[in-house]
Amino acid sequence: MTTRLRIGIIGRGALAQELSRHLAQHTASTEIVGYLARSKSGQAMPAECFFSLHDFLAQKPDLVVECAGQAATAQYALPVIQAGAHYVPASVGALADDIFRARLVDTARSMRSQIRLPTGAIVGIDGLAAARHTPIDDVLYRGTMPPSTLRGHYDGDIPDQGLVFSGSAREAVKRFPKNANLTGTIALAGIGFDRTRVEMHVDPGLNANVHELIVRGHFGAFDVKVSGLRISDASPSSRIVAGSLAQAALGSTYLLL
Incomplete structure (x- = not known):
C-alpha cells in the first residue's frame, strides 16, 4: 500500500480553502492532517484546526504549505523545517531577507528537507x-x-x-x-x-x-x-495560485534547495 503524503496547512482563509479543494482530488496519495489557525472563530475546514504550533506539528506532517502571509513564513518556516517537514511558502516575499533565507536553506540541508517554491500566478x-x-x-x-x-x-x-x-x-x-x-x-x-x-x-x-x-x-x-481571475472579491490571489501550491505539494515545482 502506498503511504499517503501528510500535508499540514498554515492558515484557513480563501487561499487555504481553495488549496484544500484541489488536494481533495488527490485523496489516494495525500491527506490533510490539520490547519494552523490564529483564531477559533473562522471557516470550518476539512480537517482539524490547531491553535499552537506544537499541536500542529504533533500531527507529523510530511509537508507544510503556508497560506497565511509573509509574517507566517517568518514565524513558522524554520520550526517546520527543523521538525523535518518540507515547506511550501505562498508568501515567497518573506525570503527577501537574505539572512533568514540562508538559515532556512542551511537547516533544510541538515534535515534533508526541501523548500519548494510555487510558481504562483504566472508561467515561465x-x-x-x-x-x-x-x-x-x-x-x-x-x-x-x-x-x-x-x-x-x-x-x-x-x-x-x-x-x-x-x-x-x-x-x-x-x-x-x-x-x-x-x-x-x-x-x-x-x-x-x-x-x-x-x-x-x-x-x-x-x-x-x-x-x-x-x-x-x-x-x-x-x-x-x-x-x-481572483479566488474571490475579498482575496488578492489569482485562482491559479492555489493550483501552484497544490503542484508544489505534489512535487512538481522549482526547488530553493
Missing part, C-alpha cells in the same frame, strides 16, 4: 531558471490589477489608473506583502531581489490580475502574460 518560471545558466541581462515583472486587488493591502496612495510603483523586487515584496509575492519567486529563480525590476499598475477596467514577465539575456528573450 522554468524558462527563467533555465535562462539563468546563460547570463540574463534584464528581468521585469509588470503587474496590472483592478483597484480592489490593491486597496486594503497597500499603505500608499493608489491613483485612479496607471503606475503605482516602480523599483526592485526586494522593495516590492515589502511594500506589497499581499500582491507581490510572485516577484519573490521570480527573483529567486532568476537574477535576485535587487536586479529584478518590478512595476505595479492599477486599471479600473480590469476584472482580473494581469501578470507579465519580460526576460532578456544571452539566450535570447521571452515575454509571458497571464490574466488571472
